[in-house]
Structure formats: structure tokens, C-alpha cells
Amino acid sequence: MIDFGYNINADRQIDYDRNDRRLARYILEHEPTFRICISCGTCTATCSAGNFTYLNLREMIVLIKRGEAKNIKSDIEKCMLCGKCQLACPRGVNTRNIILTINRAIERLDF
């Protein structure tokens, strides 16, 4: 095939029907404030672990809601549960419980 200097990007459509949204449903069931997160990123900006590693709660929440959380297990383990994200959150999202719920979901839903 002749290389014209163009390529076709992989499909980046978010397919909610095909994506695995079990984790999002589980968190919503156990921590309703998951719904009111506006992805402002304050949690990530203040994160103790995020200071040293690529732990990004904002991104994690967005991806979980989409059903695209692939690296969730290895990411969530880095959290120190220090609670800064919760104290800084302008929306009153119970971030520590979201993280603990993700922990439980990983065990129970076999992620």
C-alpha cells in the first residue's frame, strides 16, 4: 500500500452499550455522591500520591463512568487514603469512600 503520509485513527467513539459499566453501577449503588462529581480535578490537584505518581482520581472517575477503566487496579493501590481530596472537593463528593468502594468492587466483581 502506498504511504501517502496519512493514517486512520482507531475508533475513539465511547460505546456505552459495549463498555463494561459494572464498576460505575456498583459505585453508584454504594456511594451516591459519585453522581455529583463535576470532574473539576481539585482532588487530583491536591492528591498526596499524585505528587509522586500518575494517580489521577478525576480521570479515574471519568473513565469508570464511561466503562473504560482498564488500569484501575494498579492505579487505585497507590492511594494513601489521606483524605485531602475529600477535604478539598468543592462538591462534597465522598472520595475516600469511592476509593474504598472501588477496592471492594475489584474484589467482588473480579476486575
Next chain:
Amino acid sequence: MKDLTFDFFVVPFALALIALLGILAVKYSGWIRGFSSEDKNLMRKGIFSVKSLYALKEVFTESLLHRKMFKRNILLGYMHMSFAFGWFLLILTGNIESRIYSRVHINPPYYPIFLKYFVHDKRVLTFELTSVPGIFRFLMDLILFMLLSGLVLALIKRARSNWFGLKRTTRHTVFDRTAITALWLIFPLRLLAESFTAGQYLGGGFLTNNLGRLFANFLPVEYLSYPTWWAYSIMLGIFFITLPYSRFMHIPTEVLLIFLRNWGIKPSKGSSNISEIEVYSCPRCGVCLDACPVYAVKQNSTPPVYFLQTVRNNKIKENVTFDCLLCGKCQEYCPIGIHNNALRISQRAAFFNNSNGSFDYLPQPLIRKADVAYFAGCMSHLTPSIKKSMLSVFTKAGIDYNFLDADGSICCGRPLIMAGKEKQARLLREHNRNLIIGSSCKVLVTSCPICNKVFKEDYNLNIEVLHHTQYLLRLVEEGKLNMVKSARKVVYHDPCELGRGSGIYEEPRILISKIAELIPGANERTDSICCGGSLGNTEISSGKRHEIKNLAIESLLINQPEIIVTACPLCKKTLQNDTEIQVADISEIVVGALAKNEPATTHQKMEINPVLW
């Protein structure tokens, strides 16, 4: 009649007593067998030591006389004491009395209890206190009267619990209700049985004799006496049989617990059998209900009394386990001294069987040696004026210090412990421990009470760990800080982890008194209300946190202070958003009170203007 020592009505009592002793023996030996070898060793060393005498003394003052309950409320103390101490005296005096009448010194256990049925000593008159049997009859009636007065109070308590210092009382199970009904009937039935017998044969003390003669005037006491003895025995039987499955299991278990504690056996990390003994020692008195701030804002099953019930029945609910601020107020109120926080944390750990964690991403720090190491903690990084005040004080006092977590915070590990993740917390501890030990400091100063508690209790550092309230007071007392006292009225909020958690109540108060006028709040020291911001509770909604915070603020503002001072960054951050008056950390007011004629430090010039002093 004197030879009569048995009747079939003793059977319900005797069988129930044998069953009760059997159940207790199985349960207790199971718990003790399950102790770690270390705990068993402590037991062996403790049994024949002076510690057992201390335990006996505690059993007397707490299990029988209810010193702690008397302190809380005289009526409540008397009510419970009349049951516990009264029943104990009834058994003890009854046994001695029965020896006087019996020819042998070893009686079957039911004999003293039903003595008045077996022995009718007509020689002794009502108030004849000149003979030994007469004195005993008088004493036995007096003790029975004391028990009955307690029963009357217990009935009044049902309708007017606030007279007994209890705003709320507990919901009880079917077993609890059966046992308490039997208990409440035991003593009136005994009174009736003895009175009817006295009416029939004469005898009895001032109560039973008079009542018996009165009944004999209009009742066929000779027909009523025998069935009442049966009823009395059956009630005793019902009480003994339901005891191990009801709240009354606390009676024997609390005694065991007191001995074990005195021998040095404590709840360890993770669940242990002493924790299970504590669970069974809970009398479900409901004293913790009034203490619990979470219960104060919502009616649910969160407080220790209901949580312990779920643990005992093996019906632990995840949301109940995590819906607790771990503020420790219930522990202070609990007459048994149950370690509710340790129990809650150990139950939380059960929900994270496979949890892993790796903190190997943490950078190897550059360690600088200094006399004093300062650890601000995560929460102080969110309230920077606290850490800046501390750095300013260090500079002003000329201290050679090392700011351990200057470049972004590394958590101390206690929030992980509070969530039940002890295994992961250990990894963080190792990292921080290397940092602290490496700095060769003599004193570790923390600004966050959460860090302070964990460094003191779980790090095994062998150096002095001080919260900044203690350290600042030391600097002032050593004359290293020159302060000017103001006339402003200050109320102090006791942070849970600093006060109830670490027992630091006085130092902040002494320090504030040197700077301003310290006025009291409504709930001081062990009675202080959590600010609601605790990391202990992962379940609670922000709305409920807000309500708890309002309770705390209301209690603090009762004497119209000008400033609320606290000693915890988390409390400061939580309280400051909802009060019209200023909320400050103790380090900030210290900086504000430093003599102004001294040259300002770099830190002061740059960023500190926290307290308008």
C-alpha cells in the same frame, strides 16, 4: 420442718443454673483457648500476682458499686447498684444465714435461695435484733428492700429516662426483653413468697413479717405460698437460661474482662478474643447513644451498642461498620470501657481480605540531620498557615529543625489504619520510619493529631513525639518565645485524636491562658463534640457531617468567644467554613502573640497574617 431441704419447685432453678454454668464454661474456655501464646503467658503470670487483687478491687468498685455510673448520674448509679450489689449481698448474706440454720456447712446451691420455705423459725420476732438469726432476717429484708427500690427506679426510668441522665434508651431484642421481665419479677415474687410463708408460719423480717400478717388477714396465704415459690423458681430459671443470649451476659463476662485487662491483655491489631469478650461485656445500657455525634444527627444503627450487637450476632453490615467517626466519645462514656474504636477498626479490616498496596513509588528522601524533626502531615499542607506558623516559631526560637515532609506530604498511615487497611499502612510506616530515624532527631514535632497518635503508638520510634501544642508550651516555658497576652476571649476545641485519642487536654489550655483569656465551651475535654470532619467515617454524607459540625460550633459558642482555637488542621478547616467568628490553630495565635518588637522572620513577612491579634 427444719429437716426439709428439697422440694420439686427448686428444679427449674437448679436445671437452669447448671445449663448456664455449662454454657459459660464452654464459651469462656473457647475464648481463652483461642488466646495467643503471648496472652496466655500474661494470664499465667497474672493469676497469682497482685494484679488479681487490683482486679478484685475493680470488680467491687465497678461491677458491684458502679462508681462510673454514679459519677454520671446518681439515680442511674443507685438503680444499677441496687440490682448488682443488692443481689450480690442477697446471695452472700443468704448463704451465711443458711449456714446458721443448716446442720452441715455444705448446702445445695438452691438451699439459701429458698431458705424461708425450708426453715420457719417461729422463735424470732420481727424486730428482734438481739439474736443472730434475728439480725440476719432483718438484713435479708433490708437487702430485698434495696433491690425493690432499684426495681421501682428501673420502672420509672422507662418513662423518665432523662431523670437518669439518659436522653435516649436502647432498642432491645426478644431475649433482652424476656430476661429483663424475668429479672423484674424475681424480686417481687421472692417478697411475696417469703411474705406468704411468714403469714402462714410467722417468722420473717420487718418487711416480710408485716406484709405476711397483712396478707393473712384477707388472703388464703396457705394456698398462695407454694405456687409463689414455684413462680419464683421458674423466673430465676428463665433469667438464667436467657442470660447468655441477652444483654445480661455482661454480668459474668465483665468480671472476666476486668481480670484479663488487669493481667495486661489488650485488644491487639486485628481481631482478638479479648475483643470478643468485650463484645459480650456490652450491657446495651445505651449510655453511648447520647455520646455518639452520628446518632445525634440521624436515628440509625451506627452507635456502638447496635454495632456490637451485630458483631455478637455475626450479622455485620458494611455500612454500619464504616459509619463511625472514630471520635472515641463512646469509649469515654462506656461504663465497661469497651475499646469501640479498636473493635470497629478490626471489623473493618475483615472487608479487605485481598487488598494490596505498594508505595514503592515514594522517593528516597534526602535526609538532613537536625535536633528537631517537624512533620506537618497531609492536613497541615491543606491549611498552610499552620505549617508556616510552626516554621516561623522554629526560626524565632532558634531551633535546628528539619522539615520532614516539606516537599509534598507523605501520609503517616493512620487514615489507612482507620479504614481497616493495616497491612498497607505498615508500608507507609516503614518509609516514614526510615526518614525519622535517619534524621537523628531527639524530638519529633507534628502539627496533625492524627500523625501524632500514630507516631507515638505504632512507629516504635524510641524518641520523643510531641504535638505542636506540647512543643510550643515547652518553648514558652523555656523562655524561648516572648509573648504578649491579649484580653481576647478564646474558646478551645478539643480535637478527638489529640484529646480522647492521645490524652492531651491540659497543654493547649495552659498555652492559650498565656496568650488570651480562655473561656469554656459547653462540651469540654472528654465530652467534646467531633468537628464532623473525621477521616474515621467513610460512609457519612457531607450533609450529616455539616450537621455534626453545627452541633460542635453551637457547643463552642455558648459563652460568646471571639475566636475558636483548635489544635488540628482538619478541625480548623472543617469549622472555619461555618462560623462567623474566626477559627485559628493554636500555632497561629502563638505567632500572633509573639512580641512585635522582635524582627519579623522571613516566614512572617511572606505569608503569615492569619490571626488578627
